[in-house]
Amino acid sequence: MNATERYGRLETHLRRRRDAGRSLLVPYVTAGISADWTDYLHAYADAGADAIEVGLPFSDPMLDGATIQEASHRALSSGTTTAGVLARLAGTPVAVPLAVMTYANIVFRHGAATFCDRLAQAGVAGLIVPDVPYDEVDELSTVATAAGVELVLLASPVTAPTRLRRIAERSRGFVYGVTVMGTTGERTGLSDSARALGTTLRGHGSRPVLLGFGISSPGQAALAAGSADGVVVASSLMREVLAGRGPREVAGTVAALRAGLDAG
Amino acid sequence: MELSRPGPDAVGTGRSRSVMADPGSTGRFGRFGGRYVPESLVPACEQLESGFRAAWADPAFRAGLARTLALHAGRPTPVTPALRLSAELGLTLLLKREDLTHTGSHKINNVLGQAMLAKRMGKTRLLAETGAGQHGVASATAAALLGLECVVYMGERDMRRQELNVFRMELLGATVVAVRNGSRTLKDACTEALRGWVTQVDEAHYCVGSVMGPHPYPWMVREFQRVVGEEARQQCAALLPQGRPDVVVACVGGGSNAAGTFAGFVDTDARLVGVEAAGGAAVSRGAPGVLHGYRSQVLQDEHGQILEAHSISAGLDYPGIGPEHAHLADIGRAEYPSVTDAEVVEAVLRLARTEGIVPALESAHALAWVLRAAGTPQLPTGCSVLVTLSGRGDKDGAQLVALRRDGARSGALRRDAAGTPR
Numbered sequence: 001m002n003a004t005e006r007y008g009r010l011e012t013h014l015r016r017r018r019d020a021g022r023s024l025l026v027p028y029v030t031a032g033i034s035a036d037w038t039d040y041l042h043a044y045a046d047a048g049a050d051a052i053e054v055g056l057p058f059s060d061p062m063l064d065g066a067t068i069q070e071a072s073h074r075a076l077s078s079g080t081t082t083a084g085v086l087a088r089l090a091g092t093p094v095a096v097p098l099a100v101m102t103y104a105n106i107v108f109r110h111g112a113a114t115f116c117d118r119l120a121q122a123g124v125a126g127l128i129v130p131d132v133p134y135d136e137v138d139e140l141s142t143v144a145t146a147a148g149v150e151l152v153l154l155a156s157p158v159t160a161p162t163r164l165r166r167i168a169e170r171s172r173g174f175v176y177g178v179t180v181m182g183t184t185g186e187r188t189g190l191s192d193s194a195r196a197l198g199t200t201l202r203g204h205g206s207r208p209v210l211l212g213f214g215i216s217s218p219g220q221a222a223l224a225a226g227s228a229d230g231v232v233v234a235s236s237l238m239r240e241v242l243a244g245r246g247p248r249e250v251a252g253t254v255a256a257l258r259a260g261l262d263a264g
Numbered sequence: 265m266e267l268s269r270p271g272p273d274a275v276g277t278g279r280s281r282s283v284m285a286d287p288g289s290t291g292r293f294g295r296f297g298g299r300y301v302p303e304s305l306v307p308a309c310e311q312l313e314s315g316f317r318a319a320w321a322d323p324a325f326r327a328g329l330a331r332t333l334a335l336h337a338g339r340p341t342p343v344t345p346a347l348r349l350s351a352e353l354g355l356t357l358l359l360k361r362e363d364l365t366h367t368g369s370h371k372i373n374n375v376l377g378q379a380m381l382a383k384r385m386g387k388t389r390l391l392a393e394t395g396a397g398q399h400g401v402a403s404a405t406a407a408a409l410l411g412l413e414c415v416v417y418m419g420e421r422d423m424r425r426q427e428l429n430v431f432r433m434e435l436l437g438a439t440v441v442a443v444r445n446g447s448r449t450l451k452d453a454c455t456e457a458l459r460g461w462v463t464q465v466d467e468a469h470y471c472v473g474s475v476m477g478p479h480p481y482p483w484m485v486r487e488f489q490r491v492v493g494e495e496a497r498q499q500c501a502a503l504l505p506q507g508r509p510d511v512v513v514a515c516v517g518g519g520s521n522a523a524g525t526f527a528g529f530v531d532t533d534a535r536l537v538g539v540e541a542a543g544g545a546a547v548s549r550g551a552p553g554v555l556h557g558y559r560s561q562v563l564q565d566e567h568g569q570i571l572e573a574h575s576i577s578a579g580l581d582y583p584g585i586g587p588e589h590a591h592l593a594d595i596g597r598a599e600y601p602s603v604t605d606a607e608v609v610e611a612v613l614r615l616a617r618t619e620g621i622v623p624a625l626e627s628a629h630a631l632a633w634v635l636r637a638a639g640t641p642q643l644p645t646g647c648s649v650l651v652t653l654s655g656r657g658d659k660d661g662a663q664l665v666a667l668r669r670d671g672a673r674s675g676a677l678r679r680d681a682a683g684t685p686r
Contacts, residue, residue: 060555060556082567135306155303
């Protein structure tokens, strides 16, 4: 927040693009969903992604809807492991920063410090852990900072005002505004509470605010970007991936989202 | 018999201050517990915690709950001396008879507490997860009694295994939602119930079935089950010359009947033994982890993926254990051995034929450990043992019949085994 705070790689990148007048787009892919899953990263970056969220699959994804559950299940069934994913990422330089999204049990399995060090070694800039809320964040936040990993915090439509401010201050990389009271998944429209959340979070400083959960169409993305700095899009892309569409095809959808944001 | 009334507050009694006390606002039991939920569930957990604190400090709420437990659920339950089995084992065995409650298990203590709390908080719907169906049936029962809607999440595989309980829940007016994710069993039902709760926090209360889940559940459920231990303590004082048992034993899946039982004895010098299923032994075979909103010992692989538990009793088929149990194991106040399915079947038979009581497969885990340990330094001849018989075995009839048909892995269910101590 203050002038002396040094931003990490993810946040510096997002701020620069945002400050240049661009609405931010962060598409998602489940790691290990196919043999060529890292090709989606390059395709997304080429199609106008500003950063990419990489899902590290967990057996019991509490905050994910049917599409990402299916993707996680499929990735795990084909033998995907954290170590394997990070090794692949280490050997796959991508043109935009990556943020890993996973659950607490994966992070704490061999210690949060070890996990964050491994992320950093793999070149991952950010970390999103939806089942570690603000009150439980101290331990993870400390080791993430030490490892140079930006821990992105989430805020929901029912988060109390003072807590929203603390989350906005404590988050690194960006602030993740969850737009719906529900799991990840496609929905139509954008609620008033989602817009209000974006506006409130932006009022707490200059850190980029991205809205996610339920945003799938270019029109929705443009609408969300009206009250935030950008969007995270996951389920609609993963539905295509699950249907067997390849990196180039799904990148077409990313490009359409990009165009929607640029036009909005 | 006089209705047992909980003391004003266990927190105030010197020796129990640090063990099995109020875990405070963080919900920590040593390094376990906490509240690992998405931000969207944090306000609901906070509201529940303050609602429970207010209710639990309100004599009118507690009197109302005690009355409902007495008039509807049949409390207090007796402590029955198991005379013939005691003689065979060379010790004094007492059984706390939760199998005699309405709906047939200790689950009713917790659901009546939570349903009354939900109603007091203005909620109109109960959500519950269930494995074998016992907690689902209890929740449906409490919802019917209090005029609440009830939605029960149940793994599709469990629904097939427990058809009768699905019917019972529906008979009681509940909606049973089939969970088709993951292993399609209890752990997936828990995950799905949490997902469902996120979408309806305003009107719905998630009625967690054991001492698990995010704070305040492990503490709150233990407090609602405390009645088991407190009644038993008074009853033991009247039955045993030394006033309390040497050893207190209960089975542990999530661990709610054990938590309630232990809470009544934790400030005595009685040994506390929680018995897990060998295929679901979270304390001895798990590793620290985070599942369903809390940190505890969890069965998982080296990569952090949750493993399925495997047990003859669906009620113990859960890969975690209540965080307070993990803590009691940490500090050495309680121990958590495990028993095999074969030992469990044998224990069912032994109790049925010596005492005329058919215990639930879950409860038989506690007995199985007593049978194994009796006469060894673990349970020396002449000592006194209290076993919480958490539920009755009627629900397991079909499974026992199938085991006998298949020749029973231990041979224990063959007709020629009748009455023979093994």
